[in-house]
Amino acid sequence: MVSESRIKSDVETLSASPRNSIQNKQQHATAAEWIANQFTKIGLSINRTVFDIPMQSPERSGLNIIGTLNPDSTERPVLIGAHYDTVAGSPGADDNASGVAAMLECARILVEAESSRKIVFAAFDAEELQSPAEGLHGSTAYVVTLRTEEHPSAAVILETIGFSSSTIKQKLPGSFRFLFRRAYKALRRQNFEANSLLILSNNSSRRISRSLEQAASIQQIGLPILPLEVPWWMPLVRNLRRSDHAPFWQAGIPAVMISDTANFRNPNYHKPTDTAETIDPSMIAKATSMILEAITHGSI
Numbered sequence: 404m405v406s407e408s409r410i411k412s413d414v415e416t417l418s419a420s421p422r423n424s425i426q427n428k429q430q431h432a433t434a435a436e437w438i439a440n441q442f443t444k445i446g447l448s449i450n451r452t453v454f455d456i457p458m459q460s461p462e463r464s465g466l467n468i469i470g471t472l473n474p475d476s477t478e479r480p481v482l483i484g485a486h487y488d489t490v491a492g493s494p495g496a497d498d499n500a501s502g503v504a505a506m507l508e509c510a511r512i513l514v515e516a517e518s519s520r521k522i523v524f525a526a527f528d529a530e531e532l533q534s535p536a537e538g539l540h541g542s543t544a545y546v547v548t549l550r551t552e553e554h555p556s557a558a559v560i561l562e563t564i565g566f567s568s569s570t571i572k573q574k575l576p577g578s579f580r581f582l583f584r585r586a587y588k589a590l591r592r593q594n595f596e597a598n599s600l601l602i603l604s605n606n607s608s609r610r611i612s613r614s615l616e617q618a619a620s621i622q623q624i625g626l627p628i629l630p631l632e633v634p635w636w637m638p639l640v641r642n643l644r645r646s647d648h649a650p651f652w653q654a655g656i657p658a659v660m661i662s663d664t665a666n667f668r669n670p671n672y673h674k675p676t677d678t679a680e681t682i683d684p685s686m687i688a689k690a691t692s693m694i695l696e697a698i699t700h701g702s703i
Contacts, residue, residue: 404512405691410504411684413441414565417500418679423491424465424529434487435466438503438526442470445510447524454544456529458536465528467541472513476521481703482555483509483522483694484647485562486530486541496679497669499530501565505691512695520698523555527647542647546654555651557611557703558658562646564690565682566669568597574667576642586629597668599627600661600690603648606635608657614702615659619693626689629664661690 421427422434442449447470456463468487471480485502489495503526510524527541542560572595580587586601593599600619604612612630619626633643644652645665651658663669663686671677697703 404515405508405688405695407684407688409511410508410687410691411679413504413507414496414500414682414684414687415679417487417503418494418496418677421492421494422487422489423531424463424488426491431488435468435526435528438468438487438507441507442468442510442524445470445507446514447472447510448474452545454540456533456536456540459533465541465544467528467545468526469545470510470524472510472522472524473519474521478521479552479554479556480521480523481698482525482558484525484527484542484558484560486527486647488528488531490531490673492675493673493677494675496677496682497565497663498563498665498672498677499561500679501563501682501687502561505561505564505687505694508688508691509694512691513698516699518699522698530647539647539649543650546650546656549654554654554656556657557608558648558651558656559611559615559694559703560646560648560651560658560660561690562660562662563665563669563672564600564661564663565684565687566597566663566671567683567686568668571597571668571670573597573599573664576667582637583631586631589627589629593627598686599629600686601629601631601664603631603633603643603660603662605633605652607655608659611657611659611703614697615661615693618696618702619689621696624689624692624696626686626693
C-alpha cells in the first residue's frame with residue numbers, strides 16, 4: 404500500500420527550494436501551508452501552533468503543524484514527527500523532506516485503513532540552528548505544552564531518512580565501535596554499506612526500537628537497521644541529541660529517532676546539493692512500511 408511515487412513527489416515538492424525561515428520566508432510559509440493542506444486532504448484534524456523562538460532580534464516565531472487521527476479518543480497517542488525547516492541555502496531533500504514525506508505517507512495509509520489508533524502527526528518548525536540559539540524549538544514548544552495525560556505512549560521522529568549509496572561506505576564517530584557494540588556488529592555484517600537506517604533509542608524507548616527493528620526484518624520490508632541503544636549511564640553528548648527526539652527524552656517520554664546518519668553518510672548534508680534526485684524513495688518507503696507494521700500490529 405505504500406507508494407514510492409507519492410513519496411518521491413512529496414520530496415520533490417518540498418525540496419523545490421530552500422525553506423529557511425530567515426532567508427526564505429515565503430518558501431518556508433508555503434511549505435507549512437502545503438503540509439497543512441495535505442493533512443486536510445488526508446482527513447486529519449489540524450492544529451497550527453505558533454511559538455516564540457528564543458534569543459532572536461528582532462523577535463521571531465515558528466509554526467508547528469499538527470494533524471491528529473481519531474482526536475476524540477481518550478487513549479494516549481502514538482506520535483510520528485518530522486521537521487520541515489532547512490538550513491540556509493539547502494533545499495533539504497534528505498534533511499528533512501524525506502522525513503516529512505514518510506510521515507505523510509503513514510498518515511494516508513492509516514486513514515485509508517480506518518485505523519482506530521490515536522496518532523499525532525507533527526510537522527515541527529525551527530529544528531535547525533536559530534543563531535545565536537540552538538535548534539529543536541518546535542518540538543520543545545510542543546512538548547512543554549502537553550499535560551501528563553497527553554504524553555504520547557511512543558514518539559517516532561523521522562530525521563534524514565532518504566540517502567543511500569552503493570559506492571559510499573558508512574562512516575562512524577571514533578568511539579562508536581566500543582560504545583555501541585550491537586550497532587557496530589550489525590554494520591559489520593552489512594559490510595559497512597550505506598543502505599541501512601539507524602534507530603536511536605534510550606532506556607525508556609528500547610521497546611519501541613526493538614519493535615521497529617523486528618518489523619524491518621520481515622521479508623516484505625527487508626530494511627537493514629543499525630540499533631543505536633544508549634545505555635542509562637551514558638551522558639547525552641551532542642551527537643545523541645541532534646534532533647527532535649531530545650525534548651521528548653528530556654520530558655521522560657519514550658521516543659526514538661530514525662535516520663540515515665546524515666553527515667556520517669550523505670555528502671550533501673546541509674548543502675545546496677541536498678536535492679530530490681539524490682534521494683532513494685525506496686528506502687523512505689521501507690521506513691514507512693516498518694512504522695506502519697509496528698503500529699498496525701500494536702507493538703508500539
